Amino acid sequence: MPEVSPDQYLALFRDMWRVRKFEQALEREFKRGKVPGMLHVGLGQEATLAAIAHSLRKEDGIFPDHRCHGLLFLKGTPGKKIMAELFGRATGICSGKGGSLHSADASVNNFGDNGVQGSYMVTALGVALGWKMQGKNNVSAVVVGDGTSGRGEWHESMNLASVWKAPVFFICVNNGYAISTPVGFSHATEDLVDFAKSYKIPAVQVDGNDVLASFQATQEAVAHIRAGKGPYFVEYKTWRWQGMFSGEFRPAEEVKYYKEDHEPIALAKADLLKKGIASPEQLDAIEKEAEAEIEEWVSYAQNSPLPDPAKATANVYIGWEVESWQS
Amino acid sequence: MAVITTVQALNDALGLMMAEDQRVYCLGEDIGKMGGDFGVTRGLYDEFGGERVRDTPLSEAAIIGAAVGSAMVGMRPVAEIMFADFIGTCYDQVVNNAAKVHYMFDGQFRAPIVIRTACGGGFGGGPHHSQQIEGWFMNVPGLVIVAPSNPHDAKGLLIASIEDDNPILFLEHKALYRQKGEVPEGKYTVPLRKAKVVRPGKDITVVTSMKTLYDAMAAANELEAEGISVEVIDLRTLRPWDHQTVLESVARTGRAIVVNEAPKIGGLAADVSAVISEEAFSYLKAPVMRVCGLDTPIPFSLPLEKLILPDKDRVKQGILKVCGK
Numbered sequence: 001m002p003e004v005s006p007d008q009y010l011a012l013f014r015d016m017w018r019v020r021k022f023e024q025a026l027e028r029e030f031k032r033g034k035v036p037g038m039l040h041v042g043l044g045q046e047a048t049l050a051a052i053a054h055s056l057r058k059e060d061g062i063f064p065d066h067r068c069h070g071l072l073f074l075k076g077t078p079g080k081k082i083m084a085e086l087f088g089r090a091t092g093i094c095s096g097k098g099g100s101l102h103s104a105d106a107s108v109n110n111f112g113d114n115g116v117q118g119s120y121m122v123t124a125l126g127v128a129l130g131w132k133m134q135g136k137n138n139v140s141a142v143v144v145g146d147g148t149s150g151r152g153e154w155h156e157s158m159n160l161a162s163v164w165k166a167p168v169f170f171i172c173v174n175n176g177y178a179i180s181t182p183v184g185f186s187h188a189t190e191d192l193v194d195f196a197k198s199y200k201i202p203a204v205q206v207d208g209n210d211v212l213a214s215f216q217a218t219q220e221a222v223a224h225i226r227a228g229k230g231p232y233f234v235e236y237k238t239w240r241w242q243g244m245f246s247g248e249f250r251p252a253e254e255v256k257y258y259k260e261d262h263e264p265i266a267l268a269k270a271d272l273l274k275k276g277i278a279s280p281e282q283l284d285a286i287e288k289e290a291e292a293e294i295e296e297w298v299s300y301a302q303n304s305p306l307p308d309p310a311k312a313t314a315n316v317y318i319g320w321e322v323e324s325w326q327s
Numbered sequence: 328m329a330v331i332t333t334v335q336a337l338n339d340a341l342g343l344m345m346a347e348d349q350r351v352y353c354l355g356e357d358i359g360k361m362g363g364d365f366g367v368t369r370g371l372y373d374e375f376g377g378e379r380v381r382d383t384p385l386s387e388a389a390i391i392g393a394a395v396g397s398a399m400v401g402m403r404p405v406a407e408i409m410f411a412d413f414i415g416t417c418y419d420q421v422v423n424n425a426a427k428v429h430y431m432f433d434g435q436f437r438a439p440i441v442i443r444t445a446c447g448g449g450f451g452g453g454p455h456h457s458q459q460i461e462g463w464f465m466n467v468p469g470l471v472i473v474a475p476s477n478p479h480d481a482k483g484l485l486i487a488s489i490e491d492d493n494p495i496l497f498l499e500h501k502a503l504y505r506q507k508g509e510v511p512e513g514k515y516t517v518p519l520r521k522a523k524v525v526r527p528g529k530d531i532t533v534v535t536s537m538k539t540l541y542d543a544m545a546a547a548n549e550l551e552a553e554g555i556s557v558e559v560i561d562l563r564t565l566r567p568w569d570h571q572t573v574l575e576s577v578a579r580t581g582r583a584i585v586v587n588e589a590p591k592i593g594g595l596a597a598d599v600s601a602v603i604s605e606e607a608f609s610y611l612k613a614p615v616m617r618v619c620g621l622d623t624p625i626p627f628s629l630p631l632e633k634l635i636l637p638d639k640d641r642v643k644q645g646i647l648k649v650c651g652k
Contacts, residue, residue, distance in 0.1 A: 095433040106435040122389045126396020156389035315434040318492040
């Protein structure tokens, strides 16, 4: 197991809070009607997201899933540009044309989320293939949920990544439910590593609410891929706070377990205190700093202009323009 | 100038582009040592190796996805979908990814891919090996559909498609694969989004593509003796198609027929016909007519298949009707 320094541990802890505060602010603004469209947040999955972000280099590729707003800024994109994108503003990273489900940033090799769950698993395969053919050493990381394991692209991408020894990092955030359907109800296994193993891809399970365990598993995965040994699969067992459209549907004891007894930030905090890495005051200060930073992004987004109307018809084709109402 | 088949012309284009540009590679089912179901990639595996002429399993979504992903990091993939009918298995990849990555991320990424696929009926291929599929994609912004009708255009359009930065669906009609024609050696391009007036005429414009061009030409030659002068246009790019060439022709002739092998409802011919009516109504001496496939799947038995597809006689009947004869 790779060692984690006190500084690294604190950095992970800080980023868990940044993800938490980002998603809470976003949920609040969504309920106020300031964020259009649909919203899926990564509350409860902060440890997994921080572990992934701290294991990838800027040049590595990321395909974030719909609960990965945190990864978008942790990968290196200015957070205010992510927030502005989610508000549909001109200053957003995709000029307001992508939104929550389609926020990409080519400058940090973030290839964007996808509205069709898992559809981009084969795109991630293609990025990995392209880099391999170009002799590059980058990792192409793709985040998918448990529900995605039912989709054809899941199986097609794993089979070919294995055959081609493509540098794909399959990140499965297993939060137990695809919308309302429990994993085990609609899949042949509750342990999605089983699928990866059948494609002869090294695959491990980790407690996705344990930030150190997640970080160490992620480091090993990335080291394996970067060494040219082909794809790797990690299943992060976690749980999402957000219920679904009609509210909470899960058993009360399960909700209590994940939101109180096995809540990722509280777990990390207790461990940091126990190991004497930081004082309670220092850890509280980290939380407050994160909150202040995120609220700055929110006000930046709210005060940003709406997109230029010309953007509606821009960048459909390369080399010619489409007809607009004026023409 | 060499006289070669469409298959050889396409093969020539792929070989030239792969030799010239290291970013160009091919992927698809049985395209490697075997050279593809129709032989379009024959010999390329021996020349360029298995890394650049890449055999895949029957995973069409992964074929298109891998093409798009690699294109996003700078490669120029040419993907082969063995039969156009199979493209339903990767429809999402074409429609929601290839065609949209440039727009939805506001220009940060490009997907310069070419999807080659064998289409068209008339040979007893049955319901799943015969269809004309451009209609499935007419409503997809960001996608370009190219469809050559002869060996010369096949080579020039494929080279132009590989060099273009947009995602391109490149349709190869199976009935035209073995057709021979004069093809220049070396590299040349035929422009995309540019239709061609193949046969000038004064009385009526017939808009065609791929195999229907030959039905229209045969009908036009027969009608010449009856005193009807037919102008025949080969669209070459089906989406977005060349409005200007078609409208200028209709402005000259005052009559138009649109021929398309796919079913009439909601297809390419409907769009061409609508644009002519919208933009050239004042020139029209008669309503625009569509001569298309019937609203049926493609039956297997040859006489049944012949009943549902447009042919020379059906084009001829259409011309006579629109000309009031």
